[in-house]
Amino acid sequence: MPSPLLSTRDLTVRFGGHVAVDHVTCDFHAGQLTAIVGPNGAGKTTYFNLISGQIPATEGSVTLKDREITRLPVADRTDLGIGRAFQLTNLFPGLSVFENVRLVMQARRKKGFDLFSMAAAHDGINDAARDVLLRVGLWDLSGQSVSELSHGNQRKLEVAMLIALDPVVYMFDEPTAGMSVDEAPVVLELIAQLKADTSRTILLVEHKMDVIRTLADRIIVLHNGALAADGPPAEVMASDVVQEAYMGKALEDV
Numbered sequence: 001m002p003s004p005l006l007s008t009r010d011l012t013v014r015f016g017g018h019v020a021v022d023h024v025t026c027d028f029h030a031g032q033l034t035a036i037v038g039p040n041g042a043g044k045t046t047y048f049n050l051i052s053g054q055i056p057a058t059e060g061s062v063t064l065k066d067r068e069i070t071r072l073p074v075a076d077r078t079d080l081g082i083g084r085a086f087q088l089t090n091l092f093p094g095l096s097v098f099e100n101v102r103l104v105m106q107a108r109r110k111k112g113f114d115l116f117s118m119a120a121a122h123d124g125i126n127d128a129a130r131d132v133l134l135r136v137g138l139w140d141l142s143g144q145s146v147s148e149l150s151h152g153n154q155r156k157l158e159v160a161m162l163i164a165l166d167p168v169v170y171m172f173d174e175p176t177a178g179m180s181v182d183e184a185p186v187v188l189e190l191i192a193q194l195k196a197d198t199s200r201t202i203l204l205v206e207h208k209m210d211v212i213r214t215l216a217d218r219i220i221v222l223h224n225g226a227l228a229a230d231g232p233p234a235e236v237m238a239s240d241v242v243q244e245a246y247m248g249k250a251l252e253d254v
């Protein structure tokens with residue numbers, strides 16, 4: 001098997017006496033979407049935070065494409081290809097949809113954050129931003145201020161910004177949370193399309209069984225911060241131990 005894109009080895013964080021993530025060793029390969037499930041408080045978001053760099057690990061390591069990134073700050077990890085959608089906190093509400101996507105592209109291309117540069121100088125970026133907005137179905141709303149968008153469209157924009165960032169590792173934390181039944185399928189379809197690019201890996205924290213069934217190639221289960229199960233969805237879901245002990249409660253709110 002080729003070497004993994006992303007690995008955690010004995011990844012651990014303690015808050016005082018509480019071990020929130022407990023020696024989690026896991027490899028994530030290109031072309032795979034891994035759903036991370038587990039009961040409330042199991043450590044899923046904290047595991048994400050350790051991978052993306054929001055909190056420092058107490059022990060263990062995170063490796064991206066054979067490079068150890070455990071002690072790197074968030075921005076450096078982003079530059080190296082860790083892309084995380086943040087439940088709307090990384091949108092600029094006062095700017096237009098288009099400007100939000102363009103800012104991400106400018107930052108990626110190291111052209112700085114000068115929004116008011118001559119548009120002609122940024123033709124390439126403008127075209128690329130338009131392509132992303134067409135892809136997510138937001139092109140018609142590109143001139144609107146983000147604060148005027150519906151919640152569902154804001155979540156779509158978040159996916160657009162992640163696509164614009166062009167990461168190696170896509171990290172989604174409950175991407176359809178708070179969306180209407182009409183809006184959620186669009187975002188799920190976008191994530192499904194991302195899977196088609198087999199040079200990336202996708203991590204998804206998710207409670208909804210239907211979303212997991214639709215998207216996941218693999219499920220890992222966290223319980224009390226530790227890795228409790230890891231395998232293909234059918235296998236993990238069928239496991240009695242996992243059903244009863246770990247997933248019954250976590251996945252029943254479909």
Ligand SMILES: Nc1ncnc2c1ncn2[C@@H]1O[C@H](COP(=O)(O)OP(=O)(O)OP(=O)(O)O)[C@@H](O)[C@H]1O
Pocket residue numbers: 015018020038039040041042043044045046047
């Ligand atoms: N900064 C922190 N300081 C202290 N304890 C924390 C901190 N962050 C998380 N925890 C604790 O770590 C444990 C894991 O929390 P985490 O949010 O990762 O769980 P989760 O699996 O994402 O839960 P949920 O499904 O409810 O979002 C919880 O007991 C939580 O209270």
